[in-house]
Amino acid sequence: xxxxxxxxxxxxxxxxxxxxxxxxxxxxxxxxxxxxxxxxxxxxxxxxxxxxxxxxxxxxxxxxxxxxxxxxxxxxxxxxxxxxxxxxxxxxxxxxxxxxxxxxxxxxxxxxxxxxxxxxxxxxxxxxxxxxxxxxxxxxxx
Amino acid sequence: xxxxxxxxxxxxxxxxxxxxxxxxxxxxxxxxxxxxxxxxxxxxxxxxxxxxxxxxxxxxxxxxxxxxxxxxxxxxxxxxxxxxxxxxxxxxxxxxxxxxxxxxxxxxxxxxxxxxxxxxxxxxxxxxxxxxxxxxxxxxxxxxxxxxxxxxxxxxxxxxxxxxxxxxxxxxxxxxxxxxxxxxxxxxxxxxxxxxxxxxxxxxxxxxxxxxxxxxxxxxxxxxxxxxxxxxxxxxxxxxxxxxxxxxxxxxxxxxxxxxxxxxxxxxxxxxxxxxxxxxxxxxxxxxxxxxxxxxxxxxxxxxxxxxxxxxxxxxxxxxxxxxxxxxxxxxxxxxxxxxxxxxxxxxxxxxxxxxxxxxxxxxxxxxxxxxxxxxxxxxxxxxxxxxxxxxxxxxxxxxxxxxxxxxxxxxxxxxxxxxxxxxxxxxxxxxxxxxxxxxxxxxxxxxxxxxxxxxxxxxxxxxxxxxxxxxxxxxxxxxxxxxxxxxxxxxxxxxxxxxxxxxxxxxxxxxxxxxxxxxxxxxxxxxxxxxxxxxxxxxxxx
Numbered sequence: 001x002x003x004x005x006x007x008x009x010x011x012x013x014x015x016x017x018x019x020x021x022x023x024x025x026x027x028x029x030x031x032x033x034x035x036x037x038x039x040x041x042x043x044x045x046x047x048x049x050x051x052x053x054x055x056x057x058x059x060x061x062x063x064x065x066x067x068x069x070x071x072x073x074x075x076x077x078x079x080x081x082x083x084x085x086x087x088x089x090x091x092x093x094x095x096x097x098x099x100x101x102x103x104x105x106x107x108x109x110x111x112x113x114x115x116x117x118x119x120x121x122x123x124x125x126x127x128x129x130x131x132x133x134x135x136x137x138x139x140x141x142x
Numbered sequence: 143x144x145x146x147x148x149x150x151x152x153x154x155x156x157x158x159x160x161x162x163x164x165x166x167x168x169x170x171x172x173x174x175x176x177x178x179x180x181x182x183x184x185x186x187x188x189x190x191x192x193x194x195x196x197x198x199x200x201x202x203x204x205x206x207x208x209x210x211x212x213x214x215x216x217x218x219x220x221x222x223x224x225x226x227x228x229x230x231x232x233x234x235x236x237x238x239x240x241x242x243x244x245x246x247x248x249x250x251x252x253x254x255x256x257x258x259x260x261x262x263x264x265x266x267x268x269x270x271x272x273x274x275x276x277x278x279x280x281x282x283x284x285x286x287x288x289x290x291x292x293x294x295x296x297x298x299x300x301x302x303x304x305x306x307x308x309x310x311x312x313x314x315x316x317x318x319x320x321x322x323x324x325x326x327x328x329x330x331x332x333x334x335x336x337x338x339x340x341x342x343x344x345x346x347x348x349x350x351x352x353x354x355x356x357x358x359x360x361x362x363x364x365x366x367x368x369x370x371x372x373x374x375x376x377x378x379x380x381x382x383x384x385x386x387x388x389x390x391x392x393x394x395x396x397x398x399x400x401x402x403x404x405x406x407x408x409x410x411x412x413x414x415x416x417x418x419x420x421x422x423x424x425x426x427x428x429x430x431x432x433x434x435x436x437x438x439x440x441x442x443x444x445x446x447x448x449x450x451x452x453x454x455x456x457x458x459x460x461x462x463x464x465x466x467x468x469x470x471x472x473x474x475x476x477x478x479x480x481x482x483x484x485x486x487x488x489x490x491x492x493x494x495x496x497x498x499x500x501x502x503x504x505x506x507x508x509x510x511x512x513x514x515x516x517x518x519x520x521x522x523x524x525x526x527x528x529x530x531x532x533x534x535x536x537x538x539x540x541x542x543x544x545x546x547x548x549x550x551x552x553x554x555x556x557x558x559x560x561x562x563x564x565x566x567x568x569x570x571x572x573x574x575x576x577x578x579x580x581x582x583x584x585x586x587x588x589x590x591x592x593x594x595x596x597x598x599x600x601x602x603x604x605x606x607x608x609x610x611x612x613x614x615x616x617x618x619x620x621x622x623x624x625x626x627x628x629x630x631x632x633x634x635x636x637x638x639x640x641x642x643x644x645x646x647x648x649x650x651x652x653x654x655x656x657x658x659x660x661x662x663x664x665x666x667x668x669x670x671x672x673x674x675x676x677x678x679x680x681x682x683x684x685x
Binding site: 091 | 147149150152153156159160163164177180181263293294296297298299300301302303304376379380384414418419420422423425426429
C-alpha cells in the first residue's frame with residue numbers, strides 16, 4: 001500500500017515544509033505552499049516561478065474545490081509539483097490527474113493495483129483539460 | 143437520433159467494467175457502504191426505503207424503439223415488471239438488487255444507454271423539449287447541443303464534486319415545455335444577426351428555496367458554449383456554499399452574490415477560458431446534428447382526420463399536437479390513467495409503445511418532463527389505428543395538461559426523503575375528477591404533487607401545487623396556487639394551513655369552483671388566479 005504516489009520524474013517526494021497561503025504572502029523565501037479549500041489559488045499566480053510544491057488539501061473527498069484550484073494553477077503555467085493531500089481516494093485520482101495533480105499523499109494508503117486500474121480503465125476522454133489527453137472530439141476531427 | 147461511434151461505446155463499456163469492479167469490491171466487503179455510496183450514486187443507484195433504486199438516463203428524453211424495448215426487458219428481468227418515468231425525462235426502477243446492477247448497466251450499454259451521472263453532485267442528464275425537431279416555432283433542433291453537452295459533462299474531472307447536483311435544460315421554442323428557467327442552467331437557442339447561438343439563464347430551481355433563473359447572457363455563439371459553461375461551473379464550484387446542503391445549489395450563490403457580481407465573475411473566467419482551446423470545433427456540432435436530420439416524411443399527405451368515432455375525437459382533441467410537416471401529427475401518450483400511478487408503465491406497455499413507435503413514428507419516441515411519452519412523427523392517417531392499439535393497453539387516456547395529468551413524485555411509498563405519500567393523493571384527485579367532460583370544462587390545469595420540500599414533484603410550478611409535510615407524525619398537505627413551469631414561469635403561493643389526505647382533495651375541488659365562478663372567456667385557471675389573486679380562493683377554502 002502506498003502512502004505517497006507520484007507521476008513526476010525521479011519519483012521522490014519533495015520534502016519541503018509547506019506554509020499556509022497567508023504565511024506565504026508575508027514570507028519571500030518559502031518554496032512550498034498549502035492551499036485549503038476556501039482559499040484563492042489565483043493569489044499564488046504572481047509568485048509561481050519561486051514555488052516548487054503546491055499542496056492542495058482535500059479535508060473530505062466530496063469537497064471539489066481543489067480540482068478548480070489545481071486547474072487554475074496549471075492553466076497559468078505552473079510546472080512544479082502539485083500534490084493532492086488529505087481524503088484522497090483511488091476512485092478520484094484519475095480526475096485529479098486530469099486537473100493537473102502529479103502527486104498524492106492520501107490520509108489512507110492506496111492500493112497500487114487499483115491505481116494502475118484507475119488510470120487505464122477509460123480509453124479516452126471527452127473534455128480537453130490541462131493534461132495532455134487528446135479529447136474525443138479532436139480524435140474524431142483529426 | 144444520435145448513434146454512438148466507437149468512442150462513445152468505449153466510454154460506456156469502460157464505465158460498466160469499472161462499476162462491476164466497484165460492486166464486487168463492495169459485495170466482498172473491501173469497500174464500506176460509506177466508501178461505496180458516492181461511487182454507486184455516480185451510476186444512478188440509490189438506496190431507498192425498501193430496496194435499491196436505479197435511475198437510467200434518457201438523454202434529452204429521446205429514445206429509439208430498441209432502447210425502449212431494453213427498458214421493458216430490464217423491468218421484466220430485474221424489477222417487478224414496471225418502470226417509472228421521471229420529471230427529468232429519465233426512467234427509474236424501484237426494486238433492484240445490488241448484485242444485478244452491473245448486469246443491468248451492461249444490458250443498457252448494448253443499446254447505447256447508461257446511468258452515468260443520474261445522481262450525485264455532478265452535472266445530471268440534460269433535459270430538453272419533447273417536441274424538439276417537430277415544433278413549428280423552434281429556431282433549430284435543441285438536441286444536437288444537448289448531446290454535445292452530454293459528452294462534455296460526462297466524467298468531467300473538475301465538476302464531479304460540485305457543492306450540489308446540477309441540472310441543465312436546452313430548449314429552442316418560445317413555448318417552454320421543459321421548465322427551462324427552473325434549472326441550474328437554462329439554455330434557449332436564439333438567433334442573432336442570422337446566427338444561432340445560446341441565451342443563458344443561471345440559478346433557477348425548485349426544492350425548498352424555489353427561484354426563477356435570471357438571464358445572464360443574451361448570446362453565446364456555439365463555438366464558445368463549452369467555455370462559457372465551464373466558466374459558469376467554475377465560479378459555482380469555487381464559491382458555491384458547502385456549509386449547508388440546503389443552501390448549496392447555484393441558485394443560492396447567484397441570489398446571495400447577486401446576479402451582477404456572478405455574471406461579472408463568469409465573464410472574467412470566460413475571457414480566460416476562451417484562450418484555452420476547450421471548445422470542440424463547429425464541425426463536431428455539425429457531426430452530431432446530422433444524426434438529428436428530419437426522418438424521411440412522405441409528402442403530399444392529407445391533413446384530414448375522420449373524427450366520427452366520438453371517443454377517438456376526444457382523444458385527438460386532447461393528445462394530438464400540430465406537426466410542422468403537413469399530414470403528420472405529434473401524439474402524446476398519457477401515463478396517467480385515472481387511478482394509476484403517474485409515470486408508471488408496465489413492461490408490456492413499454493414494449494407496446496416501442497412497437498408502435500417503430501410502426502408509426504420512425505422508430506423514435508420521447509419522454510416528457512410531465513411523465514408522459516411522445517411519438518413525434520405520426521401520419522394523421524395512422525392516428526385511428528394507433529389510438530385503438532393504445533386503448534387496448536390502457537394507454538389511451540385523454541387528459542394532456544388537464545387536472546388528472548398529474549405530476550407526482552414517488553413520495554413516502556418509496557422515497558427515503560419523503561414526509562408524506564404523493565401517489566394516493568394523485569389517485570384520489572384523478573378519481574374525483576374522473577369525468578372527462580368535467581376535466582375538459584376546467585381546461586388546462588397543471589397539478590403537481592411533491593411528498594416533501596425537495597420538490598421532485600414540481601409543486602412550486604403547478605397551477606395547483608400540493609406539498610406533503612409531516613405535522614406531528616401525521617401526513618399533512620399544503621396547497622399552492624398560481625405556479626407555472628412554462629414560458630410564463632411563476633412560483634405558486636401557499637394558500638394557508640394544510641389539509642389532511644381527504645381534505646386536500648376537497649380543497650382542490652373548491653379551488654376549481656372558484657375558478658369556474660370567476661373566469662372570463664378564454665381564461666385558463668392560472669390566468670384567472672393571476673387576475674383575481676389569492677383572496678377569493680382563501681375565502682372559499684377556509685370559510
